[in-house]
Amino acid sequence: MIRINCPYCGERDHSEFSYGGDATINYPSLDASEKEWTEAIFFRKNIKGFQFETWHHSNGCRMWLVVERSTVTHEIKSVKPCHPDLQRVVENNK
Amino acid sequence: MKTRRIDNYGKINRDKILSFRWDKKNYKGFEGDTLASALLANNIGIVGRSFKYHRPRGIFSSGVEESGALVTIGSKDRRDPNVRATTQELYNGLEASGQNAFPNVNFDLAGINNYLGRFFAAGFYYKTFMGIPPLEWGKGTAIWMFFEKFIRKAAGMGSASGLPDPDTYEHAHDFCDLIVVGSGPAGVAAAVEAAEKKLDVILVEQDSLIGGNQLAENDFDNSQIKNQLENLGIKIMTRTTAFGLYDNCVVGLLERVTDHISAPNVNIPRQRFWTIRAKHIIVGAGAIERHIAFNNNDIPGVMTVNASKHYLNRYGVLTGKRIVIATNNDSVYETAHQLSEAGANVTVLDSRTNFEIETNKSFEIRKGYVPYNINGSKKIDSLDISKSETINKSETINCDQVLLSGGWSPAVHLLSHRGVKPKWDYNNACFLPSDTKENITMVGSSRGLWNKNDCIASGIAGTTDALNRLGISKTNYFFPKPGGWKNPIQPLYEVKYKKSRSKSFVDYQHDVTTDDVRLAHREGFISVEHLKRYTTLGMANDQGKMGNIIGLSLMAELLNKEIPEVGTTVFRPPYTPISIGALSGRNVGKHFRPLRVTPMHQWNIDHGAKMIEVGLYQRPWYYPKENETLSDSYIREASTVRKTVGICDVTSLGKIAIQGPDSTEFLNRIYSNGFSKLQVGKARYGIMLRDDGIVMDDGTSWRLAENEYFMTTSTGEAAKVMSWLEELLQTRWTDLNVNVTSVSEQWAGVSVAGPKSREVLNNCVDDSLVITNNNLPFMGVTSTFLKGNIPCRIARISFSGELAFEVYVKSDFANTMMDLLWANAKKYDGCLYGLEALGALRVEKGHVTAAELDGRVTIDDAGLSKMASTKKSYIGSAMRKRGVLKNNDREILVGFFPTNLKETFNAGTIVCEKNNIKGQGIGRITSVTYSPELGHWIGLGFVKGGLDKWKDTNLVGADPVRNKQMDLKVVSPHMIDPKGERMYA
């Protein structure tokens, strides 16, 4: 069982969270072209090793998180809120 | 029958006699016995019949690696098959029987299989499935079809009761700094060291007693150790197996709470499934003694050497009188000595010629000899032996027992669960655990240490390793080197028998022989994983704890390779079998998954509702009067709504409060239709797309104030929509000042629908002026009060196509609202209506739900192109016209009538062109109902090209699953009041 250290709730089982997806995508603007959107939605790297991915603490504080996780070992290097304002709050409270 | 129990031996409680039944006969044992030790004491040698050949089998071991003594415990609904007799503690009244035999294990009719062995060789099942060459090549499996039921019956283990499990099971959780698996010398040393260093420690032991293999020592007493552990505050969990290691130091445990008790308290669970979250794991799981493959090495009376030591010193049972021990290593000599001291005549065959061992000469040692063939069938009569240099029968020893020790395999299973491959150690002829970066440390004989002092040292080193890794200390430590015997082990896995048709077993439990491994090699199944599947080696419930290495060594020899080059099979959880009951815990029956009810759930039931599950929700299905059937009832309910008025609980819809200055902008981006001009006091139906342009969900949003909206979603997608909105606000549009809050539980909602709905509401609201057609036009929203000063929200929204209102109150007022509305609806001959009537009404109107919006449908497919704004960009707008989504032969929403209006059809029916009924056809029916208004069955669904293409064509509905077929015609999905005049009334 993966354990994720939610910056708000503390370390919890991954069953409290829902997996989101690739956290490194810069979604194009809504009026961007079909091509740009296709790139953003369908093209994914298949990373062996650490990757940034989003997780939703759906059975907890409801925060969306960026988790840096190894796809090989499940080791987690870092967890931080997706929202920059929340990131700052967490940093300031360290 | 004479007992094998001997005086002055064992740690059983001879003052406490226990009665038990074995194969319908009564026997006696003592407190502290296992079923196996009690059977052996009663001189019962045959305890089962083997899997394929139905050969008589006895007890091979004294622990979890047992592959012969699998028995059935209990009867009726407490019948538990495939229990290892070696780990089943004896209790008064225990009832057990042998398996896989008819009429019993001593006389089994299927023993004939033993002589049909060539038909049951490796790959038997695959070959039979493929057809028997050359007669059936390519023709399939006629022979299999014929023999299947006989074969399945013959090739089984115990059978399950087939009845619901009367026992309860529990899931439990705990946390600790360090969990130590195994209470042998290494595990105890590690736990003590850690507790002294102030770590919070859990010590897990699968046996009922702590001590590990020391329990086989004649002078071992664990009471002092137990006191020490308890005084240090260590949580000791006996009868508990660490069955699996998982990510981040999570350990799965199975605690057998009452399996050793004759009449357990019904309030106590039978087993507990523990999830332990530790910071570090120390595994001192011990090592398992291997057997040796040679001819007839499965005759009852064959056992591992260490097992006989256990039976002697722990249970006071001398397992044989004339014992031959066959070995290749030093570990057997203490046992040989003790067995002869206890009165047995012992001969040791040691395959090694050159070695020194100190003994008191109470038994004979035959250096350079190996076992060759056992004579006997239900018991051992004698053993043919051979010189180890050249294999050939040289002489025969009369004996009643053959004890085997082909070396020891460290129990690396738990580490293997973490994907850590063990490494082969040539000196000790075994796999040793490799290092891992995770916080797991292997100690004791599970890292290949064969003597006690080394094990203790490794336990202390293991804890030091843990403390270092946890950042508590920075102390140097070292582990003792693997090994510890005076003389090196000589690899010995198989002694080859020269005659044909011999059986020499590698895996007892699945009857895998050395010839099966050779056959697999001949037929090309040489990779370890193929070997395993082709022969089923290691696939029985012991997972090859004893036999795997022998199989690997045979394959290595055949391939002219070394064992590590052949590979190792990966062990997966569970280490020992777990009952399904423990996995499900209390999540059974009605607790299988959470149940959601609306605040008027009881009110609905009290008013005659039959309920149906929608996702997790219980929703009113229909409200039958007297003897009405479902169809009588919903037809009446739907007609009543169209004629007068009906009330329907719609609380299960998702409800989300959207607040903040950017709320309008937010809604405008997530809905495909425009929201920027929605006035305060108005609601709008909206469709949300996914990023890829497919419809995600539909619902309404009500503008309550300048910066406040109340959104409803479909019942099924409520949670998904909520997560989606949060994701957008927290990850993509972090500059938007919007807050979303789920208020699904806070509001109770009903639909009041039908031409008389306004009149009903007039009597229920404080001020009837607020709901006039002027003040509350179609899609109007108001916040007002029901009589009795109950605050409510009312919107003029219609799903049924009639004049209709959705009324929401705080959940606490749900029953009051229902009483009020129902009392007034009755005055107009109104009704309560459920989901079935709701469905009929919406199908008549061509309104889509989850049955249509199944994640493959675009707005255009659903006939809702008007809902796609061309004046703005929104989620999905860039993608909704991509590639295949703009093909003009896509399936478009239509209505269906049966050509013969007396006919019926079902959802799931495939729509085809006449004379071309095949494959996926040209469309499908997604929802059907009887239409009270039209007086016949109608359907909604999709067809390629839509209404325009098929308007005047007769199509066919194919329903092969129900063996049904009917002619169809395609109609507009808006089957009633297409202009919506009733809604605007």
Ligand SMILES: [Zn+2]
């Ligand atoms: Zn959280």
